[in-house]
Amino acid sequence: xxxxxxxxxxxxxxxxxxxxxxxxxxxxxxxxxxxxxxxxxxxxxxxxxxxxxxxxxxxxxxxxxxxxxxxxxxxxxxxxxxxxxxxxxxxxxxxxxxxxxxxx
Numbered sequence: 024x025x026x027x028x029x030x031x032x033x034x035x036x037x038x039x040x041x042x043x044x045x046x047x048x049x050x051x052x053x054x055x056x057x058x059x060x061x062x063x064x065x066x067x068x069x070x071x072x073x074x075x076x077x078x079x080x081x082x083x084x085x086x087x088x089x090x091x092x093x094x095x096x097x098x099x100x101x102x103x104x105x106x107x108x109x110x111x112x113x114x115x116x117x118x119x120x121x122x123x124x125x126x127x
Contacts, residue, residue, distance in 0.1 A: 052076065052079040052081075052094070052096040054071050054079075056081075056083075057071070057081065060083055061081045061082060061083035061092075061094075062081065062082055062083065063079060063080065063081045064079065064080045064081075065078075065079050066078040066079070076096075076098065077097065077098050077100075078095075078096065078097050078098070078107060079094075079095075079096040079097075080093070080094065080095055080096075080109060081093070081094040082094075093109065095107045095108070095109060
């Protein structure tokens with residue numbers, strides 16, 4: 024794995040930990056720049072129209088263009104939902120969505 028991918032992975036883990044810590048205080052996900060300065064993935068598709076997204080991810084280049092800014096959002100439906108995470112791979116395969124509820 025290259026240093027670039029390790030840096031992105033480390034930043035993602037930090038973001039997931041921060042999200043987990045502050046999940047209860049999040050009021051939503053800012054979609055105003057989606058399609059413009061950042062790209063967004065919403066689950067389920069087109070959920071931003073009705074405001075019922077379970078998960079949202081955005082990504083955009085940093086101001087200096089040397090790194091990637093990633094935002095993760097997950098609606099906490101139950102106390103068992105502990106975190107939201109994202110993964111990266113060097114191959115052409117991709118898992119778009121995976122959810123597991125931890126029950127105790």
